[in-house]
Amino acid sequence: MPYKHGKEGMVHGRMRTSLRHVFSKRPQTLNLCPMIASEPVLLNDTNRKIIHIDMDAFFASIEQRDHPELRGRPVAVGHADSRGVVATASYEARAFGVKSAMPSARARMLCPDLVFIEGRMSVYKAVGEEVRGIFRRYTDLVEPVSIDEAYLDVTQNKLGLELGVEVAKRIKADIRRELHLVASAGVSYNKFLAKVASDWRKPDGLCTIHPLRARRFIEQLPVKAFWGVGPVTAEKFEKLGVKTGADLLKMPFSELVAQFGQAGVVYYKFARGIDDRPVQPAHERKSVGCETTYEVDLPDRAFVLEELGRLAQTLEERLRRSRFVGTTLTLKVRYYNFKTVTRSMTAAVPLTEKAAIMRAAAALLTDVDIPARGVRLLGLSVSSPVQQKDARQGELF
Numbered sequence: 001m002p003y004k005h006g007k008e009g010m011v012h013g014r015m016r017t018s019l020r021h022v023f024s025k026r027p028q029t030l031n032l033c034p035m036i037a038s039e040p041v042l043l044n045d046t047n048r049k050i051i052h053i054d055m056d057a058f059f060a061s062i063e064q065r066d067h068p069e070l071r072g073r074p075v076a077v078g079h080a081d082s083r084g085v086v087a088t089a090s091y092e093a094r095a096f097g098v099k100s101a102m103p104s105a106r107a108r109m110l111c112p113d114l115v116f117i118e119g120r121m122s123v124y125k126a127v128g129e130e131v132r133g134i135f136r137r138y139t140d141l142v143e144p145v146s147i148d149e150a151y152l153d154v155t156q157n158k159l160g161l162e163l164g165v166e167v168a169k170r171i172k173a174d175i176r177r178e179l180h181l182v183a184s185a186g187v188s189y190n191k192f193l194a195k196v197a198s199d200w201r202k203p204d205g206l207c208t209i210h211p212l213r214a215r216r217f218i219e220q221l222p223v224k225a226f227w228g229v230g231p232v233t234a235e236k237f238e239k240l241g242v243k244t245g246a247d248l249l250k251m252p253f254s255e256l257v258a259q260f261g262q263a264g265v266v267y268y269k270f271a272r273g274i275d276d277r278p279v280q281p282a283h284e285r286k287s288v289g290c291e292t293t294y295e296v297d298l299p300d301r302a303f304v305l306e307e308l309g310r311l312a313q314t315l316e317e318r319l320r321r322s323r324f325v326g327t328t329l330t331l332k333v334r335y336y337n338f339k340t341v342t343r344s345m346t347a348a349v350p351l352t353e354k355a356a357i358m359r360a361a362a363a364l365l366t367d368v369d370i371p372a373r374g375v376r377l378l379g380l381s382v383s384s385p386v387q388q389k390d391a392r393q394g395e396l397f
């Protein structure tokens, strides 16, 4: 880094020299003790109030609600035929060992009286929307995970309620009273713990994990209950002698990373009750764009191209921040006389980077006349969203 000159620069220069002196000793320390050096320094934000809500036996409960003759009986939503699979089982059916994703034939063997119901997806979707409507009475920070599951950030909630558990109680009561359905809720200071808490006492559960009790809760947690630990990972942990959160806590950071790569970092954090992922409300965004009106009209193509470069930079940042991925670029050009033209193109791959956006924008501009009296507004936007499967998991690992 070049030193600045002048009075202020002198001060910076001295500070840098002294810092360099300090840093010069670091590599030796690193060499002596590489494992400790690689341990990350982590901050744990315990001030948030996060709720995870999971509807109990969602599809089956809706069927039992809408068909009183099914209440109290073992019900499976799914195809009864030999190649069918159970989508959701009622709690009466679960008592026989019937589970989601189980082949229907096996389910019928376990529970001969099982009643199969064809799913009514459009009904379930509509009810899911009603549930989300209830959430939004309390907060707009609602992140749906699936049709029957969501995270809510109620740190600041619309009713100004002090405790997360108070919000969770009210939501459960609203769902029961208005929709005649039952939900389980978990409350804690992050998503990982809120999710663990909602699974804790299903059905009709309400469990809070307080920051001061998080450590003890995690210690006794089976490692397979950790987020992202599927059967394969659980087996790998088993071989390493890791069965619980307490075992996981003993695993050095370097070993976790060596064994699990990036996921190891996540397990390391989870074991310490740390999960700083925000609750991300689902914007059903169709496009992301930016535009600028110029105080002085842009006189020619060269100016327009230069400004498009700036807009492409802004657009790249906005796309990244909103996690929007789309393939269509639209260029908007408004002339001095307010006449507006737009040109669009759709790329084979998502437009996420400035260079690609700029190439497409420049190509679109060749098809636009630039009048001698200039251009007063330019805009760029990306649309045609690409559905990213498991985008959230991808971000985690």
Ligand SMILES: [Mg+2]
Binding pocket: 054, 055, 056, 057, 058, 148, 149
């Ligand atoms: Mg559920």
